[in-house]
Amino acid sequence: MQLVVARIGRAHGIKGEVTVEVRTDEPELRLGPGAVLTTDPASAGPLTIETGRVHSGRLLLRFEGVRDRTAAEALRNTLLIADVDPAELPEEPDEYYDHQLMDLDVVLADGTEVGRITEITHLPSQDLFIVERPDGSEVMIPFVEQIVTEIDLQEQRAVIDPPPGLIDDRAEIASARDEETDASQEPGTGSQNTGDAG
Missing domain, CATH: 2.40.30.60 (RimM)
Incomplete structure (x- = not known):
């Protein structure tokens, strides 16, 4: 290879x-x-x-x-x-060669599809997965254990737990949830119950 x-x-x-x-x-x-x-x-x-x-x-x-x-x-x-011999593996058990990670499906913990790894960028501080979404857009996901919680080579998938805002639709969900919370905290307009007169 x-x-x-x-x-x-x-x-x-x-x-x-x-x-x-x-x-x-x-x-x-x-x-x-x-x-x-x-x-x-x-x-x-x-x-x-x-x-x-x-x-x-x-x-x-x-x-x-x-x-x-x-x-x-x-x-x-x-x-x-x-x-490189395709069967060759890195010495450390939690390390991977780029070719092992390319084309893995990226999913959330609940199985929701995020996309597919199309490129891996090596930066001085960390590596980044370039993930192609089903709609053709791309998202960058830092390859750190807090975010990429599991690499399953048998199932050909990477499980991620992204912080809010890393993936666009999760940011939208979070903002919609905030709006609902704000609406529920607005003061009521109905009359208050003052209790029965004794």
Whole structure:
């Protein structure tokens, strides 16, 4: 199975290094020196990683045969693709590879359909599921245990417990409920019962 593990960004310096946008949870495994990666477009590769280092929070790579800024800049926006055994699992039991999570159905705890995971974005602080709703719109769901309560690979689904406002229709339900509450708290207009005269 082939997985996109990074996208090459700008050239860095004059000796052939490039910045990369990491798209894997295991950059030290997938993007280490000696790794041979196929590319999209295919004409740019395969590329063998010669060195890697972190600079100002970004991963910099140098590839064999890429020796100057011009050659590095020519690789910009190239996708780096690793061959991964589909049966391979991460070491930690509560971790998943992107390919395991793609296309999972996203549902609420009561089974209400939310959509389907179409993309996973890796941010410095957390990962995000990009979920396509049945109507074609998209919603972003942070992949944190407070929100994503269960990943069931057998059933091919992710169960979520989103806070109010994360998913549009839940925000509408909450605001409608607030209006009902406000209406029930308005002072009554009928006459008050004063009790029987004794």
